[in-house]
Amino acid sequence: MKRLLHPPLILGTIVLAGVVVMALLAQRLFPGDPMDMVAVPFTWPGQDETVPLGSDLMGRDLLAGIFHGARVSLLVGASAATIALTIGVTIGAISGFYGGAADAALGRITEFFQTIPAFLLAVILVAIMRPSIGTIILALGISSWTGVARLVRAEFLTLREREFVRASEALGASDLHLITREILPNALTPILASTGILVAQAILSEAGLSFLGLGDPNLISWGSMIGIGRDALRTGWYMSAIPGAAIMLTVVALNFLSDGLHAVLSPRTSLRNA
Amino acid sequence: MTTTDIPTEPAARHTSASTVLRLQGLTVDFPGRRAVDGLDLELKEGEILALVGESGCGKSTTALSILQLLPRNAVIGGRIELAGRDIRGLKPKALAALRGRDVAMIFQEPMSSLNPLQTIGDQVAEAILLHERVSRTEARQRAIALLELVKIPDAARRIDDYPHQLSGGQRQRVMIAMASACRPKLLIADEPTTALDVTIQAEILGLIDGLRRELGMAVLLITHDLGVVAQWAHRVVVMHDGRKREEVAASRLLVHPQDDYTQGLIGVSLHGAGDDLHYSRRRLAEITRTPDGGFGLTRPSPRPAPRAAARDPRPRLALEEVSVSYGDRHTRTDVVRGVSFAVVRGETVGLVGESGCGKSSLSRAILGLTPVSAGRVVVDGTDITGLSRKALIPWRRRIQMIFQDPFGSLNPQHRVEDILGHALRIHGVSDRHERSRRIGKILDDVGLPRDAARRWPHEFSGGQRQRIGIARALVLRPELVICDEPVSALDVSIQAQILNLLVDLRDEHGLSYIFISHDLAVVRYISDRVLVMERGRIVEAADVERIWHAPQHPYTRKLLGSIPGQHHAHDHRSPHPEHSPRAAALG
Numbered sequence: 001m002k003r004l005l006h007p008p009l010i011l012g013t014i015v016l017a018g019v020v021v022m023a024l025l026a027q028r029l030f031p032g033d034p035m036d037m038v039a040v041p042f043t044w045p046g047q048d049e050t051v052p053l054g055s056d057l058m059g060r061d062l063l064a065g066i067f068h069g070a071r072v073s074l075l076v077g078a079s080a081a082t083i084a085l086t087i088g089v090t091i092g093a094i095s096g097f098y099g100g101a102a103d104a105a106l107g108r109i110t111e112f113f114q115t116i117p118a119f120l121l122a123v124i125l126v127a128i129m130r131p132s133i134g135t136i137i138l139a140l141g142i143s144s145w146t147g148v149a150r151l152v153r154a155e156f157l158t159l160r161e162r163e164f165v166r167a168s169e170a171l172g173a174s175d176l177h178l179i180t181r182e183i184l185p186n187a188l189t190p191i192l193a194s195t196g197i198l199v200a201q202a203i204l205s206e207a208g209l210s211f212l213g214l215g216d217p218n219l220i221s222w223g224s225m226i227g228i229g230r231d232a233l234r235t236g237w238y239m240s241a242i243p244g245a246a247i248m249l250t251v252v253a254l255n256f257l258s259d260g261l262h263a264v265l266s267p268r269t270s271l272r273n274a
Numbered sequence: 275m276t277t278t279d280i281p282t283e284p285a286a287r288h289t290s291a292s293t294v295l296r297l298q299g300l301t302v303d304f305p306g307r308r309a310v311d312g313l314d315l316e317l318k319e320g321e322i323l324a325l326v327g328e329s330g331c332g333k334s335t336t337a338l339s340i341l342q343l344l345p346r347n348a349v350i351g352g353r354i355e356l357a358g359r360d361i362r363g364l365k366p367k368a369l370a371a372l373r374g375r376d377v378a379m380i381f382q383e384p385m386s387s388l389n390p391l392q393t394i395g396d397q398v399a400e401a402i403l404l405h406e407r408v409s410r411t412e413a414r415q416r417a418i419a420l421l422e423l424v425k426i427p428d429a430a431r432r433i434d435d436y437p438h439q440l441s442g443g444q445r446q447r448v449m450i451a452m453a454s455a456c457r458p459k460l461l462i463a464d465e466p467t468t469a470l471d472v473t474i475q476a477e478i479l480g481l482i483d484g485l486r487r488e489l490g491m492a493v494l495l496i497t498h499d500l501g502v503v504a505q506w507a508h509r510v511v512v513m514h515d516g517r518k519r520e521e522v523a524a525s526r527l528l529v530h531p532q533d534d535y536t537q538g539l540i541g542v543s544l545h546g547a548g549d550d551l552h553y554s555r556r557r558l559a560e561i562t563r564t565p566d567g568g569f570g571l572t573r574p575s576p577r578p579a580p581r582a583a584a585r586d587p588r589p590r591l592a593l594e595e596v597s598v599s600y601g602d603r604h605t606r607t608d609v610v611r612g613v614s615f616a617v618v619r620g621e622t623v624g625l626v627g628e629s630g631c632g633k634s635s636l637s638r639a640i641l642g643l644t645p646v647s648a649g650r651v652v653v654d655g656t657d658i659t660g661l662s663r664k665a666l667i668p669w670r671r672r673i674q675m676i677f678q679d680p681f682g683s684l685n686p687q688h689r690v691e692d693i694l695g696h697a698l699r700i701h702g703v704s705d706r707h708e709r710s711r712r713i714g715k716i717l718d719d720v721g722l723p724r725d726a727a728r729r730w731p732h733e734f735s736g737g738q739r740q741r742i743g744i745a746r747a748l749v750l751r752p753e754l755v756i757c758d759e760p761v762s763a764l765d766v767s768i769q770a771q772i773l774n775l776l777v778d779l780r781d782e783h784g785l786s787y788i789f790i791s792h793d794l795a796v797v798r799y800i801s802d803r804v805l806v807m808e809r810g811r812i813v814e815a816a817d818v819e820r821i822w823h824a825p826q827h828p829y830t831r832k833l834l835g836s837i838p839g840q841h842h843a844h845d846h847r848s849p850h851p852e853h854s855p856r857a858a859a860l861g
Contacts, residue, residue, distance in 0.1 A: 162682055166683075167743070168696065185687035
């Protein structure tokens with residue numbers, strides 16, 4: 001598979017794999033609560049070898065925070081993206097496949113969600129439901145499915161008219177078969193490619209919520225670390241910069257992955273009838 | 275490789291004319307593949323040279339290499355001489371100046387080669403303004419003149435129309451107007467009529483020929499249709515596998531082909547053949563490759579006379595005053611209006627008509643994919659109109675369909691065994707061994723190897739994929755099969771194989787066919803009875819011989835009159851005129 005040697009794809013995969021490993025090893029390398037005070041506050045990176053990345057203004061180990069924060073970020077990113085995909089694919093598939101009244105009704109619902117700024121909706125939902133990791137995931141999932149729905153709908157509209165779908169229909173296949181076995185596998189490439197962006201968006205939004213103090217108060221996340229570091233931005237900028245870099249690297253890696261997948265999976269323009 | 279001498283007759287006529295295009299040892303290489311291999315050809319002023327061959331033979335690549343419009347990974351070698359100047363490897367700017375002014379091109383698909391957001395007048399004027407310093411008003415005046423030249427009715431008014439307001443044939447006329455805007459020396463027409471209906475095809479080719487005469491252009495006509503070649507070209511170059519197989523005067527192509535591949539190509543084609551070319555009298559010849567790399571023709575023995583006794587007079591399918599309409603009460607359009615006919619066991623009914631006549635809607639209605647707005651569809655004596663989807667399933671087994679596009683009708687994500695097995699599963703064959711036994715059997719029947727079951731659609735060629743489509747239709751042992759243009763997307767040599775296969779399978783399985791096609795030669799070969807459809811109605815229905823020899827309806831006569839290549843036998847020189855005085859004045 002020579003085509004898999006796509007530089008951004010490889011780079012994205014490596015960085016993301018690193019983040020996953022960090023999340024998996026967090027409990028083993030840093031047992032105990034990362035919220036505990038373990039060092040002198042305001043220890044700069046490199047000052048004290050017990051806390052290589054320094055400590056924040058409450059004396060918490062930043063390295064432990066980064067590792068434990070990776071767990072939250074990945075969990076929120078993956079779960080919220082799953083919810084968004086489930087809603088988006090279902091609504092998009094039904095709209096595109098059936099068209100007509102179903103499409104019109106679902107189109108209205110999609111537009112309704114599109115007109116509300118996604119992040120604002122997430123803030124409101126979390127504020128109403130009280131912040132916890134579950135409610136954050138739910139809020140982010142509910143507020144970010146519209147793009148997927150529109151993408152899937154467009155794919156279904158064109159694939160619906162293809163001859164192989166008609167052929168299957170002429171054999172007497174059920175709608176469920178047509179949707180899940182004939183059309184969806186052919187729409188998978190763009191959906192897969194957009195998933196990376198979806199995860200990246202969820203990670204960013206979670207960081208945003210945590211920064212605003214709407215994160216899960218019992219868990220440390222990259223966003224909440226920046227939120228805490230904000231108070232000491234002038235005296236200890238590293239407290240915000242280190243978790244910020246972690247977020248940036250992860251999001252860029254996901255974007256690379258998404259781009260790479262798209263480039264590798266899209267059928268190449270073939271030179272038939274040359 | 276045989277190359278006959280350049281025929282004397284047209285060459286003599288053009289001795290005074292200058293050479294417009296000369297290709298010397300043209301090669302085109304794509305990574306890992308040579309598409310054109312040492313092609314020589316010469317084209318003189320006012321001459322039509324046809325480049326013929328099957329898909330993948332390098333004819334379109336040759337055309338694109340002249341304008342150097344090939345993808346970047348293509349490497350062109352040899353000499354491309356335009357009016358004595360080698361234009362290979364010119365700088366992009368010099369090439370851009372050349373394109374459209376000295377060499378113009380018409381493409382196959384008139385639907386997609388015009389910009390939908392600009393009026394046709396602007397697009398024609400743009401072609402002038404790119405190369406000449408004239409004012410906008412003058413360009414517009416000339417655009418009107420050009421649209422009149424290509425016979426767009428009421429050109430002065432239609433100049434502000436958008437492409438979607440024009441029919442397919444009219445769009446191709448606009449393309450031709452754009453191509454001839456700067457009076458190019460060379461016009462390259464790449465399958466200019468393949469996407470058009472047969473009656474329009476003749477008009478477009480006539481138009482190109484007329485412009486050639488008036489403007490003194492040379493025309494490089496790329497086509498796969500031997501009928502078109504025989505009727506419109508002066509000389510023919512036959513290509514295969516990137517090489518020239520034969521160069522011959524068009525008038526001699528069908529009569530005295532020298533090369534074995536050309537002979538094969540003509541042998542398998544249905545054009546220009548005699549009355550006995552009917553499935554009941556003989557099989558079609560097929561091209562074979564001989565061990566020494568040459569080509570041969572199988573000439574199978576004539577078929578035994580059809581067993582008339584096997585016919586059961588009770589209809590398998592009967593349509594009674596069937597209408598199909600789309601849209602709601604306000605936007606309602608009737609695409610099929612009151613069609614009635616019946617198909618009996620072992621019969622092939624041909625359905626002929628131009629695009630948009632309602633053929634496809636009719637076939638969808640028979641299959642129950644589109645609701646019938648009036649009338650009844652009766653299968654084996656049972657009215658199936660208005661049955662629920664579930665109640666339709668047992669009837670679906672009896673009526674199956676073969677689709678046109680061998681690339682679009684198979685799901686690329688499924689293996690062949692899944693495609694065929696899915697059909698069996700829907701119809702209650704739940705035992706896995708039984709399914710694989712029947713899949714194996716049907717693969718044998720359609721002439722595919724058993725290991726095809728484990729492979730993916732993209733691993734097969736167009737002809738093989740069409741065999742898979744046929745297998746999918748037949749694996750359920752249907753009684754009636756609707757063939758919707760089953761060979762239109764295939765090369766002639768493959769077309770002959772598939773037609774032979776369809777006839778064999780019909781006899782073996784006792785099938786009836788409804789054979790939909792716009793290609794009259796194919797319909798004539800395979801049908802017992804022919805229905806001619808125009809604007810949603812059946813205007814004539816008769817035995818195949820009656821339709822051909824004594825057509826009653828004017829539309830049938832018009833259709834038959836526009837088959838390309840039928841005039842060559844008695845009057846092959848008629849479309850090969852000299853330069854007209856007007857051309858001299860213009861040129």
